[in-house]
Amino acid sequence: MNSSTRQRMSHQARRQQLMTVAWNLVREQGSDALTLGRVAEEAGVSKPVVYDHFGTRHGLLAALYEDFDLRQNAIIEAAMNAAGDSLTDRAYVVASSYVDCVLTHGREIPDVLSALDSTPELAEVKRKYQHDFIEKFRGWFSEASLPQASMWGILGAADAISNAVVSGDISQQQGLAELQALIIKLVERHQ
Template sequence: MNQAPRQRMTAQARRQQLLTVAWQLVRQEGSAALTLGRVAEEAGVSKPVVYEHFTTRQGLLAALYKDFDSRQNALIDAAMAAAGDRLQDKAAVVASSYVNCVLTQGREIPDVLSSLDSTPELAAVKRQYQLDFIEKFRSWFAPFVAPSDIPLATMWGMLGAADAISNAVVAGDISQQEGMQELSALIITTIARCG
């Protein structure tokens, strides 16, 4: 019997497969188990294939965070485009999108984020994504504080609160609903204080 020839994946499809395998490893065993060799083994490919895509473990961790950040931003952007014009509407959308995105990713994202702080290069990657989110967040809420601007310290505080609340939801310390309500209330109060 003739078997159909095995088809090669495109580079993009292979990269996504490797990222999916890496997320599964982090979910099952934590980021400490994440090595390029282990990803190759679990994906059923040779080590050079994984090295070609990520070069180093740090490159893989950065790619995982980029993957998470891209999905998070797409969800939040779509939700914000559909949100009402009131501060309460926008705050509720940001809060629910942020909490839901972290909750969907589960315990893996706090683990990956912790690993990103392990080297100066990875910390710089994480910081750049945070700065990008802060600027996006600032532009969404700028109409509510015009003509002034939201102070950078305030933006860092809101981002820290969003991360802490989301992580508490993932850990089961608070419910998803409690997390979204608290984050929404915090955003409203903070933006109102800046206006």
């Protein structure tokens, strides 16, 4: 890419390019290799360009998680809007959408999630998105009065099962079936 093309890129297009480079770095080398300087080098831009978009490495990690969360929620939301009315159908849609989205990102998501837990500020970013997901889940299964502990249990199970599928400890089908069964049991228990 020549310098005149780089200069013409909009702020949003540049941010997306930098995010793509960052995801590729995490995928290929893990989150420890993720630095603003490294992203700049791989994107063919100067460090100040990357600092302008993310400020710090923590800002970049938060942006990556936000990017993942927005895509994941959009996929699940669209699937839930198209799902049947039965509890079995809705539980399957949530389980499959969650696992599929994590699978799409592979090992990057566990790496980014682990890095997010490295500071209180980043852990708070993660918690905000977890709370958002819990509220959506509560709406999708409004026929039940799910206690907060159950909501956190489903989210923890979804993360753990998805990570086990990504690492090859269980098959995708096993993960989907188990997560779907857990959702159904919890919802039925609190109806």
